[in-house]
Amino acid sequence: MATGIESIIDGLAEHGFAVIPAFLESTEVNILASVMQERRDLFHRAGVGRQAGHTVIEKVRGDDICWVEPTDTIAAKVLSQLDDLKNELNAALYLGLSELECHFAAYPIGSFYSRHLDQHRGEDARVITMVLYLNPEWEKDDGGELRLYLDDASYLDILPEGGKLVVFLSNRFEHEVSISKRERLSLTGWFRRRSM
Numbered sequence: 001m002a003t004g005i006e007s008i009i010d011g012l013a014e015h016g017f018a019v020i021p022a023f024l025e026s027t028e029v030n031i032l033a034s035v036m037q038e039r040r041d042l043f044h045r046a047g048v049g050r051q052a053g054h055t056v057i058e059k060v061r062g063d064d065i066c067w068v069e070p071t072d073t074i075a076a077k078v079l080s081q082l083d084d085l086k087n088e089l090n091a092a093l094y095l096g097l098s099e100l101e102c103h104f105a106a107y108p109i110g111s112f113y114s115r116h117l118d119q120h121r122g123e124d125a126r127v128i129t130m131v132l133y134l135n136p137e138w139e140k141d142d143g144g145e146l147r148l149y150l151d152d153a154s155y156l157d158i159l160p161e162g163g164k165l166v167v168f169l170s171n172r173f174e175h176e177v178s179i180s181k182r183e184r185l186s187l188t189g190w191f192r193r194r195s196m
């Protein structure tokens with residue numbers, strides 16, 4: 001079993017979330033960050049809601065995104081690591097995860113994402129949220145923390161440091177992204193279950 005997977009399984013089983021500080025090595029982080037930069041002209045401002053209800057509301061979220069197809073060769077290595085993670089989670093926790101839907105996200109300076117839950121209304125296909133940060137040398141003063149609201153009205157602030165992976169149950173934790181003072185990059189995704 002790859003390093004870190006055991007603590008992801010334990011964290012999800014015991015607390016519903018896990019933070020792995022060095023899921024990716026710094027060379028991989030740099031490769032993915034430069035792949036992202038090469039694709040910057042394909043990014044579009046992210047919206048809120050699905051299909052007919054989809055709107056861009058910059059007071060809610062200000063990130064630019066680019067969806068990543070499962071067959072995307074440029075991100076093949078990390079997608080295969082995440083596929084292994086999905087299989088390990090299914091084996092250990094019987095989650096029945098079928099696929100990973102994911103996008104690159106870039107938060108321009110001054111942007112944020114207000115408090116929200118990752119499940120679309122009336123839909124429970126998103127089971128686990130995963131965020132993999134691609135920001136070498138992120139400092140506390142750079143802001144952009146992921147604030148995870150825990151069950152007991154307390155919260156956890158997580159810095160988006162390069163190589164760090166955060167996973168949590170999509171239907172359980174409201175969360176937000178604080179104002180970022182530097183461009184903030186990530187690969188964000190959802191392990192999904194096929195809707196019944």
Ligand SMILES: O=C(O)CCC(=O)C(=O)O
Nearest residue numbers: 113118131146177186188
């Ligand atoms: O980038 C993050 O830390 C979280 C992003 C997020 O909440 C989302 O895209 O739904």
Ligand SMILES: [Fe+2]
Nearest residue numbers: 116117118175
């Ligand atoms: Fe979210």
